[in-house]
Amino acid sequence: MASTDARESTSGSMEAGVGGPTRADVGVRTLRGDRWWLAPLTTFVVFFGFIVYATFRAFAGKDYYSAPYLSPFYSPCLGDCVEGSSDFGQPFSWFPLSAALIILIFPLGFRMTCYYYRKAYYRAFWLSPPACAVAEPHGSYSGETRFPLIFQNMHRWFWYAAVAIGLILTFDTVISFREQTGVDASGHPTFEWGHMGLGSLLMVINVVLIWAYTLGCHSCRHIMGGRLRHFSKHPVRYKLWTWISKLNGNHARYAWLSLFSIALVDLYIWGLAAGWYDDPRFF
């Protein structure tokens, strides 16, 4: 991370940018004396922590299901998954690695191409720029015009997938309101509806935050009504656009909260599956 100690250092962008021959010769990268580095540093630490945790859990391939809860990292579980966790079949049962790796590209792609996350990681990881009016350390810049960043334009494709994932996570949440009562004659678990535990509560919070994030997406806002030139001719889509605009105003907040809630639900189910504690049942 850049720090205020780096103020006096010269860099490529200093010579080609604020230190260029026509500009006022101030001589430093920035004159900002506030703690401008705190926000990108925080983002870097939290995102990096999440990446480490998610990578470990995605490759672990175990402790992701504890009836009736399925970790969001593994949902839908389409590989060679444990008994009871594959509500949508196992079309990839031949897949040799963790089942999470089959589906994680969709939520990962959605968040990596998200307009908010782009802002956050361009600032925190790529320092482009590290903060407003703080010169970036790169000598050249082409933005999102070339490979690979031109693929950021695929965000809406990942949004389509994220809606499907959201529906599946909603399904997982609904079926968490069951309790395993035993196994049937063929060895499959049997469930009874109308029960709830702490896991269900966490999953409800998670799925609400996931939908708040998914529906507040800028691409969703565009598709639902933003692309129109005549709001007046499309009153229903205009209404949808106004609702989504409200969610969109808090997109960054939901991006962070849903990131935490996903990790928390996974951690909780990990603990249950590993036998560290039991699920407190409310009814």
Next chain:
Amino acid sequence: MGYRLKMKLWRGDKSGGELKDYEVDVSEGEVVLDAIHRVQAEQAGDLAVRWNCKAGKCGSCSAEINGKPRLMCMCRLSDFEEDETITVTPMRTFPVVRDLVTDVTFNYEKAAELPSFSPPPRDADGKRRMAQVDVERGQEFRKCIECFLCQNVCHVVRDHEDNKPAFAGPRFFIRYAELDMHPLDTNDRRELAQGAAGIGMCNITKCCTEVCPEGIKITDNAIIPMKERVVDKKYDPLVWLGSKIGIRNKDTESRVPAKQGKAGHIKRPAH
């Protein structure tokens, strides 16, 4: 209650310059521009500073105060501690003319390159009509006072002089978006926004929104919607297919691709 304010002001021109120390008496309720005027009146009669309305509406007194792009007339001294030194430099993205004055011709050239509003023929009664809800949509963008703080803070040109010919900047992406959302405009600006205006260069790090003194949500309401419109045009096969088989609505019909305007008549000041 008045006090003695310590300031550092950048003095110089394109051949060089430095931060010079000043001390000036200031009073309660004053803004940075008041202090600069007092320095100019009492200590440095040759201090160059551009200003006009002193009310945050003309967009003339843009500068960088303690490193942050702000309007000098809207920056209250009460935002700072009384013993804090306030440093004022000119905007660091544009060529410096002298002291706190920069040459912002770049922005007028970019404005000239932007195709103007092109309405369709009038209705039979000689009028043109649009619904109130469609009028209201563009009002946020019309609050722009052209202070060019967003253009100044944008790292695409601030940190990379070579990007200036190919990048219009946030202020003009607002205009692109406003016109592209306009029900009566017959120009299709999407290809131009991506090509000549270089909207793909923007990596939506939102500094333009952070510095806008009018509080315009430049990134969320103009740049990202314009990027999405470019995606409609170039990167979404579903949209392409829908248009081909006629199930997409006809919202974009009767528009023709806009051509880039010419900026040759814009004169740069001699300095």
